[in-house]
Amino acid sequence: MTTPPQRPDIARDLINRATMAREHRSKLLRGLLSEAEISMGRHIDHVNAQVLRRIVSAHGWPGRSLVGEDGAEAAWQLALHADTVPDFQRLALRLLTTAVEHGEATIQQWAHLHDRCSINAGHAQLYGTQHRLGPAGVATLPIREREHLDARRAAVGLPPFTTAQRAVRLRHGREPDTGAADRAETERATTGAAA
Numbered sequence: 384m385t386t387p388p389q390r391p392d393i394a395r396d397l398i399n400r401a402t403m404a405r406e407h408r409s410k411l412l413r414g415l416l417s418e419a420e421i422s423m424g425r426h427i428d429h430v431n432a433q434v435l436r437r438i439v440s441a442h443g444w445p446g447r448s449l450v451g452e453d454g455a456e457a458a459w460q461l462a463l464h465a466d467t468v469p470d471f472q473r474l475a476l477r478l479l480t481t482a483v484e485h486g487e488a489t490i491q492q493w494a495h496l497h498d499r500c501s502i503n504a505g506h507a508q509l510y511g512t513q514h515r516l517g518p519a520g521v522a523t524l525p526i527r528e529r530e531h532l533d534a535r536r537a538a539v540g541l542p543p544f545t546t547a548q549r550a551v552r553l554r555h556g557r558e559p560d561t562g563a564a565d566r567a568e569t570e571r572a573t574t575g576a577a578a
Contacts, residue, residue: 401456428461449487462475473500510532510547
């Protein structure tokens with residue numbers, strides 16, 4: 384039996400915010416948003432980060448005890464997309480480290496946020512969790528010491544990289560188009576567009 388969260392009101396707010404943001408990102412990935420809607424999504428992620436910052440200031444990391452399993456997952460999702468507030472995102476990573484140690488969050492959440500903070504700081508990621516969707520399909524962002532990637536992933540309970548990469552591509556409904564980059568380069572060359 385799951386213990387009810389201490390703050391169901393905070394849990395509801397976090398879950399609602401994460402759900403709305405996830406729906407927006409889903410439309411974004413399917414190319415269904417205008418430039419104005421894309422900009423609004425960035426604003427929403429920024430506002431969500433500020434709300435999460437206030438919650439963290441008042442209560443510490445919103446882990447399982449405070450907001451339940453779903454609320455804790457939602458808090459992590461909001462932190463993961465707090466790219467406009469990198470200082471807060473790094474603070475969330477430190478708080479998440481302690482939350483994992485106390486059983487209030489998962490180590491997989493920590494690994495994803497660690498990779499996100501690394502990429503946002505201009506460094507290669509450790510666990511291979513961060514990707515970008517581009518014209519050539521899903522592309523994995525730079526990974527440090529790739530030869531040890533699966534060992535690091537196993538240490539934090541993540542599946543092998545090839546399994547995870549396949550799942551990401553299925554989720555986004557796109558396999559990489561290896562000829563897309565060549566076609567784009569040819570098109571730029573013939574139209575005179577800058578590379």
